[in-house]
Amino acid sequence: MSQRGRRRAGACVATLVAGLLISAGTQATAPRQAARDDAGPEVAVGAYLHYGSPGVTRMRELSRWLGGTDLRAGHTYLPGDTWSNIEGAPASLRSWARWRNARADRLFVLNVPMLERNEAGLPDEQIAGLLHAGARGEYDHHFRRLAERLVALRLADTVIVLGWEMNGFQYSHRCRPAPERWKEYWRRIVAAMRSVEGQRFSFDFAPNRGPDAIAWTKCYPGDDVVDIIGMDTYDQAPGNSFEEMVTQPYGLQRQVDFARERGKPISYPEWGLFRNGDNPEYMRSMLAWIAEHQPLYHSITDYCPHGVWQCSQNPRSARVFREFLSGGQDHGGRSAALRP
Template structure:
C-alpha cells in the first residue's frame, strides 16, 4: 500500500504518500450492480451462510518493521515492548524497481530465512511483485501489455530464480503474498487492466515456483478490503493455486466504523465466507490505522476479529500513521494493542 516503501531501507519510516482507491469510493449503478452480482461473492441472503466463527484463540502474529535485513532485530525489540511476546511472523517485501529485485538479494533472503529457521514455529511472509517497475504509475494499457508478455513466459526465469534461491537458503516454506493489493491502483501488479490475463499470469507464476524441488511455498491471495478499483473476486485465480485468502485492512475511509468494514461489499465478512466455502484460512498481512487518527476501538475489534476466525497469521504495519511501536502518534491505540498482545505465547503448532 505504501509508495516508495521498497526503494530505500529508510522507506519503512515514511508516511504513505499514495494509496489505492479507498473503500467506499462511489460507483455508478451499473458498476455496483456488476460488483454485487459477482458469482464469487453472492449478495447476502441468497445462499446458505458458511460457518466462520471460531472459539477465541491465539493467532501467529508479527509486524512489518522494515524491508531489509537491517530491520530484523526490530522484531525482537518490538517483542520486548510487548512483554516478551512470541512474535512468530516476519513480514518483508521484495523491491520492484527491476527484475533483479524480484529475483531477490541473496543476503537479504538468507538472513530473513535464517531468522525463520531459528524457531520452527516461525513463518516468513514475503511480498512478491508480479511486474516491474511495480510503483511507477504505469498506465493500464502498458500493464495489459506486460501481462500478455508474462503469459507468453517472458518473465518465468525471474520467478524460477527467486524460488531456487529461497529453497537453497532455507526459505522453501515461505508465505508469498504474490501481487498484493491487486484490486487497487497503486501497483503495476494489478488486475483491473485485464482480469483474465492477470489470473492466468498468477497461475503461471505459481506453476513455475512450485516446479522447484524442495519448495513448500504457501501462496496468499491478498487484496485490499472492500470494493476498490475492481471487485477482488474477479481477480481470484482458482483454489488450486491459492492457499490463503488474505486481506490488507486499514481503518479507512474516514468516519467509518468497524461494523462498516465487516458489512461492506467485499469486506471482512465476505472474505471469511469466501474462504470458508473453499476450506481455506484467512490472513491479514497488512493492517493498522490510517484515516481515523488514534483509533483504539478499531484495534480492539480487529484483534478480536482475527482471534475469532480461521486466521493463519496477522502482521500489523508498524510505522506512522499505521502502527503502534515505531509510531508515537497513536498512544491510545498503542496502549490497547500492547494490552491485547502483551506476553502472548503465540499459537501452538
C-alpha cells in the first residue's frame, strides 16, 4: 500500500474495534528471536496505526481498548521520498526506540525502501538503471548510515522489511524491470547493514500475495540474506474467496511451503480489508489461517478502508476481530469468533 495512504491513518475516526491475534509457537524461528519457553516463542502481535510518533501512542490506546491485549510488534515505515529519510532521518524513530526498549520482548518492524522517489511512477527502463547502480554498490553508504542510526538508538535487532511488495507494479524498488540486478542489490544492502558493529537485524522478504507483475520467487535473493518469508495480503483480487487466496499460484500456501522448505519463519507485515468492504468471513478466515500457521509476527493495516479500529465503516469485521482478540475461547480451545 502507498506511503500516501499510510499517512492518512489519522484521518479515520477511531470508533470501533481492532487488534490482532495472540497465539503461541512456531516451527521455524528467526535466528535472533528470543524464545518464550519450551513451547516455543509467542507470536508478536501488532498493528500499523501511524507512520510517525502518534503510532506509539495509538498502540497503547488500542491495547487498552482491547482490555489489555499485549501488542508486542511495533510497525512503521521510512518514507521513500529522499535518501536522507531512507537513512533514518525521521525524528519519530526516537519514539519507536523508546517503545521498543521499554520491554525486552518487543519487536520493532521497519519497512525500508530500496530507492528514493519510491512512489514517483518511474518507468521500468529508468528503474532498471537504478537497480544496476545499486547492485554495483553506489547506494551502500545510505544503508550503512541507516544501520548506524538504528544501532545508536538501541534498535539493533530491528526486523527490516526491505523493498516490500517488490513483485508488484507500484514502487520504484520493484523487481520486474531487472530481477537479477534487484537480487544483487538486495544482497548489497544486507551486506552493508550487517557490516555495522553491534547490529542484529533480521531481514524480511515480503511480496504481495499471488501473481502480480512478476512471480515473487524470481525475486528471492537467497537464504543467506533472508531471515523471514513475509507476505502482504489484503481482501482483494487475485482471489475471489479466501480459499483461492490460499491455493492460487504464489498465494498463502506457497508462502508457507516456501518458508518451510528453507527453515524460515513467516510473517504478515500488512493485511486487512480492502475491495470487498466489511467482510467478517474474510476476517474469520485470515485469523484462522494465522492461528494455524503461527507467523513470527503480523500487523493489520488499521486505517480506512483496511482497518477495524481507526475506521468506522467495517463494524461486522470489527466485532469478529474484537471478540477474537478479547480471548473468548470455546471448550475446544478455539476462539468463539472463529466458530461458524
